[in-house]
Amino acid sequence: MRKIILFISILSIAFSSCEKEDVEEIFDKSPEERVTEQLNTVRADLMSNEMGWHSTYTYNEGKETLLLLLKFIDDTRVEITVPERGNYKKEAGYSLRYTQQIDLIFETHSFLADLVDKGRKADFRWELEKQEDGQYFFKSRAASNEGESELNMMKATPENLKIAFMKSYMRTDETKSFFRNLELTSGEKYGYSCIDNKVTFKYIEKEKVVIFESEVNMNNDGFVLTTPFVIDGKSISEFEYDSTTGNFSIINADGVDGGINYDVAPAFTVKGVVDQFLDINFKSIIDYSTNLQVAIPVLQDSVPNFNSFQLYSDWGYLLCYAPGTEGGNWAGFSKMNFTKTDEDLLTIGWEGYVYGNWWKKIYYNDGGQLILNFLLDENGLYVIQAGKKEYYLVSKSNPSYYCLVEL
Template identity: 25%
Template sequence: MKTKNILKYLLLIILMLQVNSCVSTDAEQKFEDSPTERLNKQKKELDDLLLSAKDGWKAVYYTDDNQLGGFTHLFKFLPNGKVDMASDFDDDTEKHNSQYEIQLGSTVSVVFTTENKIHLLSDSGNSPLAAGKGFLGDFQFLFYGQENGDLVFKSNRTVKEVRFVKATPQDWDDLKGNTIMNKNITGDINSPLFRTLETTDGTTVKKYELNYNSVVRFGTAIPLQDGNAETLKLAVAFTPTGITVRPAIIVGSQKLTDFVYNETDKSFVATGTSGAKATIQFTNAPPRLTDDYKLFLEGGGQITIGYIAANLSGAATNSPYAKAILAQVNAALPANQKIARVQIAFNDPLNGNYIAYTFTGGKATIYHFFTTSEDAVNKTIILTDDGWIGTPAARAFLKVLDDEITNPKGLYLKKESFTIFYTNVIYTYASAATPFRLTNYKF
């Protein structure tokens, strides 16, 4: 081999050794820390981050936004594994102190180790959905890093993303306002029975019947118009001024999520641009009107319906307002007497139309006769006084109940699809003037 070639090979070998030496050194530096040491560094990093926020962290925790709304939690992490926590899960929005740990596993996680507000979402004894599942929540959150100043976690059991955003003093002050908004959208016994959602892009209006479950903070909006087959799901979280919903409601080309409460008309309104808007509001009129009332008009044939307290007092279709009216009547009676039935007969061949109020404890039945007419536009039946059996003094305690059934604006009547205890068809009637609704068997 020529000397010239020998020198080329020697130079090539030297270069290869230098390259290998560099690669080996980098690898040694890269894996200088053991896996345990790296996790310990991450553990300290997370703990430092949690402690670094002067006013703590805020998380709106959606445990499953396909069936549950969001619950706002505030955390102020303290030295020695202590944490102050508050939430809008219920009316108690005060701070509660407990403990937390940064734990090592396949990754680093924060674990709330002693009972606090976050555990209300995972309590198996507190299950609004499947028994034993609680609110599908967790109290261990795996750390996935930072993004734009937020701490990004995933729940340990359900792998749902949860973001911790730096809180402000105002967040802590405002938390009580969230519970007020909860009451505003839930309503009270005097609130109208039904809710609607209406959207407009400035030209096209879409209307929906909104069924909202206040316990799980979740609503389903069912379209009311032909040609619109899109059912909307609303996972609701509360703010001091209204609500936010997930997913966003699409109105035209805009996405609306933030609704502001209007104290005047009790509505929640999300406003976009160029006339885009979404409105949630209460109404006494059922969103879907039926012609079921026509069966009860004069000439419609004999038909009797009745509320039987022993079987129907617990029906979910009895409104809280109706229950309060019944309780008020019962409270005016002697202790051994209560309303047993409120039975309404239509087109009876012998006695015409009448309401029969029957009682326990041997009290005699009280009869109120009426005539019927209809409001064909609003699809209600109107029961008009046609005389009583019994003196005014003897029936005075019934006035608060009878006025609801015979209110001049009439009753909405609906044949229901469910049964209770027996196979009898169920009818409900609801006042067109108040949130009064009572459940009845058809006889």
């Protein structure tokens, strides 16, 4: 019995010694040292991949996604490439910090911060939610009223990057024409769009809009419709990308020639849309294409509290809304004439009258002039319904200039 007790005592001392060593090892570093070590590990990992990080950015309450290629050059600089914005590429500053978790923060002059300025419920500050399988999953630090966004990053490889870029080429490039059509050499046109992994073609049949949808399989050279689009008994299913033009050519051998091209006009117009747009007096511009978006920060130099441009089609106003501005919340232009043309276009004319105490800050600002010239173009604007209460206004003169209007 004594031998057993002695043996147990020896084991207890041994285990106690091991536990003490483990405890000492755990607390061998201060909290500050452990945080620094975590930050250095993540920072080194981000900079380790020469091809960068293939990243998916989901924002605007989950309604929009963008492919980003992030190359972390050093511990303060990152190169951001955005294929869907004309292959936008620019360096920006960033930092890794630790609050209650690891935070990734981009500078306020980066592409990501620009999305916040556009009011797209985006963010440029994220906290690390989890790290698994070599991927990083960040969620935004935005306040609840700003909307949440997600940034998911995986190491780029030649294979996943090419497929990801192909997906971005299939989607809207805001630096190019708003209109992208499937155009056959025989003359027929069909409206084209792509969201996620689904392609849509639209056309008019018996005065009604017909919608065809198909999932797609992407490859290094283009994509294939899982459900062929059949026209006059002939099947269209395979498309090849042309990096020079940004267009896709039909390549399946069924006697159909043509492709998906950026175009100067829609494939068709829907009668009555302009009338619907004009039926509601008040409208607010809530978003701009890339070529118009450049006007907003310039305008904010003169009108720091700028919120939006507002259209009053019945009352004849185009106003700039900037709450808290000295001299009043609104200023702009009156006696604006909103008219539907015989071609189902919208024209906006101005008789030269002004409204408010600070209209000069808009009129004599280069950003303000860009927006005015777009809206007042005598060639008119296409009106494209985007949702129950949302419409795009697209310049006929240059369809890369367009805005989204909410009723």
